[in-house]
Amino acid sequence: MTDRLPSPAGTLRLRLYVAGDAPNSLTALANLRIALAQLPAHGVDLEIIDVLAQPERGLRDGVLMTPMLVRQAPDPERRILGNLGAAGVLRRVLGVEAAP
Numbered sequence: 001m002t003d004r005l006p007s008p009a010g011t012l013r014l015r016l017y018v019a020g021d022a023p024n025s026l027t028a029l030a031n032l033r034i035a036l037a038q039l040p041a042h043g044v045d046l047e048i049i050d051v052l053a054q055p056e057r058g059l060r061d062g063v064l065m066t067p068m069l070v071r072q073a074p075d076p077e078r079r080i081l082g083n084l085g086a087a088g089v090l091r092r093v094l095g096v097e098a099a100p
Helices: 023-037 055-060 089-094
Strands: 003-005 014-017 044-050 068-073 078-081
Touching: 023 044, 023 055, 023 089, 044 068, 068 089
Parallel strands: 014 044
Antiparallel strands: 003 044, 014 068, 068 078
């Protein structure tokens, strides 16, 4: 599964690596979507890569564990592993503040 959500401004470029429908992968996707929904002022480009369907992509990108979120832009690149359940940590990795 490679799923892309459109970005109005493209200011925040993210890549989420998942392993099919594994529970942690589904939880990470849900937690990420909740966090992004709280940030309506930010343009987001989200690419979801299923390393079970595209193992060569995961190897090429250096993915050793899933789920893994990579913030590609703005620089510097940041990575976070796990189900993204720690909202504060996720916001810091995204480099954005939560909407009030």
